[in-house]
Amino acid sequence: MTGSLVWFRRDLRSYDHAALHHALAARGRVHAVFVFDPALLDPLPRADRRVEFIRHSLAALDAELRAAGGGLIVRHGNPVDEIPTLARELGVTAVHTNTDYEPSAIARDAAVAHALTDAGIGWHSWVDQVIFAPGQVLTGDGRPFTVFTPFRTAWLRRLAAEPARPYPIDLTGRLAAPPAQAAVPSLAELGFETVDGPDGAGTSAARRLLADFLYRIDDYHEARDFPAQPGTSRLSVHLRFGTISVRELVALAADRAAAGSTGAESWLSELVWREFYSQLLAHHPRVATEAFQPGYSRIEWAFGEQADLQFEAWCAGRTGYPLVDAGMRQLNRTGYLHNRLRMVTASFLVKDLGIDWRRGEAYFARQLLDFDLASNNGGWQWTASTGCDAQPYFRIFSPVRQSQRFDPTGAFIRSFVPELAGLDDRSIHAPWLLRTSVLAAAGVRLGQDYPTPLVDHATARQLTLERFASTRTLRA
Numbered sequence: 001m002t003g004s005l006v007w008f009r010r011d012l013r014s015y016d017h018a019a020l021h022h023a024l025a026a027r028g029r030v031h032a033v034f035v036f037d038p039a040l041l042d043p044l045p046r047a048d049r050r051v052e053f054i055r056h057s058l059a060a061l062d063a064e065l066r067a068a069g070g071g072l073i074v075r076h077g078n079p080v081d082e083i084p085t086l087a088r089e090l091g092v093t094a095v096h097t098n099t100d101y102e103p104s105a106i107a108r109d110a111a112v113a114h115a116l117t118d119a120g121i122g123w124h125s126w127v128d129q130v131i132f133a134p135g136q137v138l139t140g141d142g143r144p145f146t147v148f149t150p151f152r153t154a155w156l157r158r159l160a161a162e163p164a165r166p167y168p169i170d171l172t173g174r175l176a177a178p179p180a181q182a183a184v185p186s187l188a189e190l191g192f193e194t195v196d197g198p199d200g201a202g203t204s205a206a207r208r209l210l211a212d213f214l215y216r217i218d219d220y221h222e223a224r225d226f227p228a229q230p231g232t233s234r235l236s237v238h239l240r241f242g243t244i245s246v247r248e249l250v251a252l253a254a255d256r257a258a259a260g261s262t263g264a265e266s267w268l269s270e271l272v273w274r275e276f277y278s279q280l281l282a283h284h285p286r287v288a289t290e291a292f293q294p295g296y297s298r299i300e301w302a303f304g305e306q307a308d309l310q311f312e313a314w315c316a317g318r319t320g321y322p323l324v325d326a327g328m329r330q331l332n333r334t335g336y337l338h339n340r341l342r343m344v345t346a347s348f349l350v351k352d353l354g355i356d357w358r359r360g361e362a363y364f365a366r367q368l369l370d371f372d373l374a375s376n377n378g379g380w381q382w383t384a385s386t387g388c389d390a391q392p393y394f395r396i397f398s399p400v401r402q403s404q405r406f407d408p409t410g411a412f413i414r415s416f417v418p419e420l421a422g423l424d425d426r427s428i429h430a431p432w433l434l435r436t437s438v439l440a441a442a443g444v445r446l447g448q449d450y451p452t453p454l455v456d457h458a459t460a461r462q463l464t465l466e467r468f469a470s471t472r473t474l475r476a
């Protein structure tokens with residue numbers, strides 16, 4: 001037995017890669033594998049952006065490995081069977097991978113590790129997806145943090161002591177001969193349709209986004225809240241699938257922040273939020289299905305036919321609140337949703353429609369290209385006020401004020417809700433307040449071209465305050 005097998009999952013790149021680095025440091029040739037798991041693929045709709053992103057990123061990774069004399073082995077099946085079988089076929093001494101902290105991945109990896117150990121093959125799982133693994137940043141008395149600000153302080157202190165450094169990778173002459181067959185199946189062979197095309201996938205696309213963002217990073221803290229502006233990096237999907245290294249991003253941001261960039265400091269904080277939610281889910285896996293604050297599990301959310309119809313209208317971007325609708329249509333059309341609008345749309349579902357945050361969370365999980373269980377759950381629980389360090393329940397976003405403040409000219413609304421494009425910058429935020437003649441002049445027939453509001457915000461706000469307050473009474 002000789003050599004190693006690197007199992008790629010959420011780390012689809014060939015540079016600065018912990019598992020690849022450690023496999024190369026061991027003796028013998030290095031093989032690379034990716035496993036398509038039918039249990040995950042089969043239930044998906046045939047047009048699925050994430051499958052497409054993964055497929056194109058795998059093709060790019062395979063090309064990088066082939067250029068260095070290797071190539072990707074692609075298997076289809078349950079990884080719990082596929083990885084030990086392949087490791088035995090190849091005769092490797094060890095399997096290296098990067099740790100995934102989601103509950104289902106932890107269970108799967110434990111089963112793979114068990115099977116490998118039984119076969120006398122080593123199993124090594126490395127920290128790569130985050131800078132510090134759950135458990136590496138703890139409170140003074142050794143407990144997981146549940147409040148963000150002290151977590152960030154402790155995280156930054158640890159970063160200062162142990163700066164994020166890239167793992168050097170030299171593939172020259174070290175990869176096992178490429179697999180005979182063309183490794184990566186086409187999208188059609190996988191049984192899926194094209195949605196976006198290959199341009200946005202892989203490390204090269206991530207590099208283009210990063211290069212563009214580095215021109216703007218110093219203004220991030222000012223521009224990040226305005227969805228019509230290119231204020232954020234758009235790197236979330238690349239962090240999700242590891243087509244860019246988080247160590248590289250954190251090192252860049254920390255250097256710029258140390259040089260005095262407030263924008264870089266603010267961006268680094270967002271990367272720390274990602275780590276905060278990752279460790280939160282790992283330490284408290286129950287949040288995947290229930291409120292972090294147990295008392296809020298007793299909230300009585302709206303249900304029944306009317307709630308179902310309102311939920312459908314929210315999903316479709318037809319609530320009658322232009323910014324909410326623009327956000328939901330951005331999500332549906334592109335698979336991306338600006339952070340401000342994730343908060344605005346989520347808040348509207350929970351606090352204006354009174355619908356259980358878990359229904360919205362599940363919808364985002366289906367639609368988001370960058371869907372990440374920890375961040376999505378964390379974002380929803382923050383907005384719904386059920387999370388550990390959440391928005392207080394009595395702070396309720398006004399969808400109109402958010403619109404006036406963060407899309408002041410209505411540019412974002414116009415790009416996703418064209419039926420309101422004729423309204424002027426001031427009127428576009430609340431068309432139901434306009435006179436019929438003004439609407440007519442802009443070519444809008446309210447209730448026909450564009451819906452009247454599903455609810456009155458002031459009334460809905462009051463109901464939400466009562467809903468949360470009654471839960472507090474129950475808890476007291």
Ligand SMILES: Cc1cc2nc3c(=O)[nH]c(=O)nc-3n(C[C@H](O)[C@H](O)[C@H](O)COP(=O)(O)OP(=O)(O)OC[C@H]3O[C@@H](n4cnc5c(N)ncnc54)[C@H](O)[C@@H]3O)c2cc1C
Binds near residue numbers: 239274277375380
């Ligand atoms: C309800 C809700 C659901 C969300 N669901 C997801 C999700 O499924 N996947 C996801 O990656 N992010 C999620 N977020 C966080 C955030 O909205 C996105 O990470 C961000 O909009 C991605 O755009 P960007 O890459 O341009 O971010 P930037 O502003 O450029 O931020 C850089 C990176 O920091 C991380 N980040 C930024 N904000 C947050 C945050 N609030 N929480 C955790 N990480 C953050 C992301 O990895 C992001 O790519 C959610 C937020 C909310 C409120």
